[in-house]
Amino acid sequence: MKPGKDRHTELGLKEEDLLGMYRCMLLARFCDERQWSLNRQGKAPFVIPVSGHEGAQVGSAWAFERGKDIFCPYYRDMALVLVAGFTVYDVFLGLFGKADDPSSGGRQMPAHWGSRARNIITGSSPISTQVLHAAGLALSKKIKREDAVVGTWFGEGGTSEGDWHGAMNFAGIHALPLIFVCENNQYAISVHESKQVAGRVYKRAKGYGFPGIVGDGNNILECYKLTKEAVDRARAGEGPTLIELRTYRYYSHTSDDDDRTYRPSAEVQEWKRKDPIPRFERYLKSADVLDDSVIEELRGVTKGEVIEAAKTAEAADFPDPSTAAMRVFGDIEVV
Ligand SMILES: Cc1ncc(C[n+]2csc(CCOP(=O)(O)OP(=O)(O)O)c2C)c(N)n1
Numbered sequence: 001m002k003p004g005k006d007r008h009t010e011l012g013l014k015e016e017d018l019l020g021m022y023r024c025m026l027l028a029r030f031c032d033e034r035q036w037s038l039n040r041q042g043k044a045p046f047v048i049p050v051s052g053h054e055g056a057q058v059g060s061a062w063a064f065e066r067g068k069d070i071f072c073p074y075y076r077d078m079a080l081v082l083v084a085g086f087t088v089y090d091v092f093l094g095l096f097g098k099a100d101d102p103s104s105g106g107r108q109m110p111a112h113w114g115s116r117a118r119n120i121i122t123g124s125s126p127i128s129t130q131v132l133h134a135a136g137l138a139l140s141k142k143i144k145r146e147d148a149v150v151g152t153w154f155g156e157g158g159t160s161e162g163d164w165h166g167a168m169n170f171a172g173i174h175a176l177p178l179i180f181v182c183e184n185n186q187y188a189i190s191v192h193e194s195k196q197v198a199g200r201v202y203k204r205a206k207g208y209g210f211p212g213i214v215g216d217g218n219n220i221l222e223c224y225k226l227t228k229e230a231v232d233r234a235r236a237g238e239g240p241t242l243i244e245l246r247t248y249r250y251y252s253h254t255s256d257d258d259d260r261t262y263r264p265s266a267e268v269q270e271w272k273r274k275d276p277i278p279r280f281e282r283y284l285k286s287a288d289v290l291d292d293s294v295i296e297e298l299r300g301v302t303k304g305e306v307i308e309a310a311k312t313a314e315a316a317d318f319p320d321p322s323t324a325a326m327r328v329f330g331d332i333e334v335v
């Protein structure tokens with residue numbers, strides 16, 4: 001894709017879209033920095049980092065219609081849920097397991113995103129189970145003739161699961177309004193892609209009878225373009241698409257992992273040079289949307305906002321122990 005300065009206009013994106021996308025990327029990156037240091041201080045028990053994936057997540061999520069379409073994310077999708085309507089305060093409430101955590105009121109592990117109000121379907125830890133849920137939902141939308149497209153996100157490791165193949169097969173057979181987005185960061189914890197996928201992820205779609213495409217996951221506008229075209233096709237009744245977005249994670253798999261045991265630091269450094277955030281900033285400057293001083297100001301304000309939200313969430317109430325089984329066994333109160 002050519003990085004012409006009017007690229008966003010050609011894609012139907014307005015300046016306010018670009019600013020919204022940029023804000024979500026920055027929020028995710030600064031939340032990640034904060035949650036990682038809170039973990040190292042012993043204040044946050046478990047962190048699943050997003051850094052590096054912001055372009056893939058924000059670019060693909062921006063192609064869906066909030067309030068109408070359905071999101072079935074996986075644990076790494078913090079930037080995605082920020083697009084779908086989570087606030088940074090919500091993110092930290094979940095991290096600390098507080099009573100007002102929108103995902104589960106502190107019952108789930110952190111990063112198991114869910115919110116009925118924002119059309120985000122809660123997932124569980126076994127990888128790719130959300131992909132099967134997405135296929136069922138897409139079938140229900142089709143049967144009810146509702147104008148909604150379902151998106152589901154997962155890593156390349158998730159594409160080895162039977163659930164993933166079952167969902168792909170079902171989506172192809174029923175021409176479901178379903179977009180499969182693979183955030184291929186080349187590692188499933190310590191297992192390299194070459195030990196996980198023979199061939200290419202996107203090519204697997206062909207075997208299920210629908211298009212598979214691949215793009216640069218660190219180029220947010222390309223991620224948006226590929227996903228928007230797929231969402232438009234799905235909305236027009238033309239069925240599913242598999243989109244593989246190639247990217248990299250900058251931290252370890254989780255706060256309980258040490259990536260230095262399996263990733264060469266030269267490789268990490270190489271991918272840091274392709275960081276999706278400075279790359280988008282270069283585009284925003286070339287398109288005369290922002291200049292260096294505004295970028296610096298926005299970065300400062302956003303970081304401050306994240307630090308404040310983290311402090312407020314840390315001081316929020318834990319769930320009352322007498323409510324421990326609420327929404328776990330019966331008494332379902334949906335928020
Ligand atoms: C069915 C199942 N097997 C194994 C695990 C343990 N596990 C958690 S995350 C993960 C790696 C997934 O890698 P990938 O799908 O590439 O996503 P990434 O974390 O790289 O974004 C594994 C093996 C699990 N949660 N569920």
Ligand SMILES: [Mg+2]
Pocket residue numbers: 155156157183184185186187188189
């Ligand atoms: Mg992976």
